[in-house]
Amino acid sequence: MTALVQACDLRRVFDVSKPWLNRVIERTPREYLTAVDRVSFEIKRGETFALVGESGSGKSTVARMVVGLLPPSAGDVSIDGVSMSDPRQAAARKALRRRIQMIFQDPYASLNPRLRVDDIIAEPIRAFDLITGAREIRSRVGELLRLVGLHPDDGVKFPHQFSGGQRQRIAIARALASEADFIVCDEPTSALDVSVQAQILNLMRDLQDRLGLTYLFISHNLAVVRHMADRIGVMYLGRIVELADGRELFSHPRMPYTRMLLGAVPDLAMSGRARIAVSGEIPNPIDPPRGCTFHPRCPDVFDLCRREVPLLIDGVACHAVNRPAP
Template structure:
């Protein structure tokens, strides 16, 4: 039996980005669709962390929003504890599932209501889910949650503007923990913070994971952060997973040319004199993706097969999978 808490199977999500109906009629233009996520599959075991990385616009945040039910999948399936999550979200059991799945958003300045006191922000999930029978019990629980993330109980009387960015993100984490969830989707939770504050928040999240047995999906474009927090890494490009492997193996021996390109751009303390290799080229227009492998216009190993045939994920050494013709044929 699989110990996976979350299973994503061939997940796709597309958006209608067509011009208004009248414009399409006058100009005789067809409807236009953006394929944000295209056939993504992965599993996350209980108590583990999977990180999704990639350049902006590759579909990471769309995957996150599908998992928490903010978007419905266009195709594929998300299983949570063996049940179809989106069938549950549409049923009478939706509230019970939402207690078990919570999200930490990217921007702590935009995700907290500036008109509410912190005590009301953290206490809202308790009230909505009926987890505190009265105001006194709710106040006591809010104090416990604030203290669990390194804030004081008295901070519940303050407004968000009275806190620094790192403290605001701690408030967001306390709010996410209010329903005692099992699975947290973290959408770049430290990208808006200073580097020193990032380390504090990441260490807090790791401590909470150990104490509570939490399962994380961690979305980031910062590979240094990913290396610190994750057990497994999935690399996304143009809505598809191009490589997935245990963190240590991926950083030690990246297989896909795109993964190698991302890692080559990171400064190294071990080799301070080494010139950084910038990520080459630009991401293609997702409305007009390239034929075959989506990475072939930027890939130094591309050949005619790469331009004509889309690769599929294949198992490689030490538990990793990669979608690359060059790796399959031993060209690089």
């Protein structure tokens, strides 16, 4: 299976300095926040790759760089062989845009409240000039509404007339309207009730099977990721610290941070697996700890962790895991 998406050494730095006059008066230097640091991964056609981690770990920043909403400070993303930042591939990138869509976290904010649903879903069709003729467009919108479990007559309503789950179905229909094959899902169910979350996730999996979609799935909820992902990248303070097959990661987590995250998931099967209690908080990203940024919270920390940043070796960035046996 070939890779549709390839991210190579992505880095994103934000200037969070105070205004110039404040810096002069207070004699303070510029401050920079490294939101994403040397992140690399690939997504094969038809699979779901998930990025998980606590809030502030850089997941959404990666998602925005992948779709081209945010330029990387370093590194590159290529989708189907087309770079998302190389100015020499601007024409190819424009042709690729139709195939990339995004589903956002908040279905209340991602839909224009002044437009009727049929106009919201028809917008990508008109923007990419996929279908001409009002009747043909209306027919296609009706098909898309049926595809996501709504009725074509719902097209005449406004977003405020729907529940949160129904609005997210509309957002999914809008993403499919451009005939996209790669969809970035930025916590698409976190704003929904648990029962509704399951319905939306099942819908997304059904659509993936029917249409051959490829997903980049962003979430902090490991229970959701377990249901959706083929492969998982665990992020901590801007870096991927573990990269593994979904089943392997849940059955044999190797990185202490991953084990800590899994320890917070309810063990409904009462398997009696060992747990690491969640402790501490993510450090200040403007002034991160030296060495491994997880070491202030890690139960397996030793001297090397405080001095050197661990490399991602065999899917794990951890000195305790990768150190040679004595």
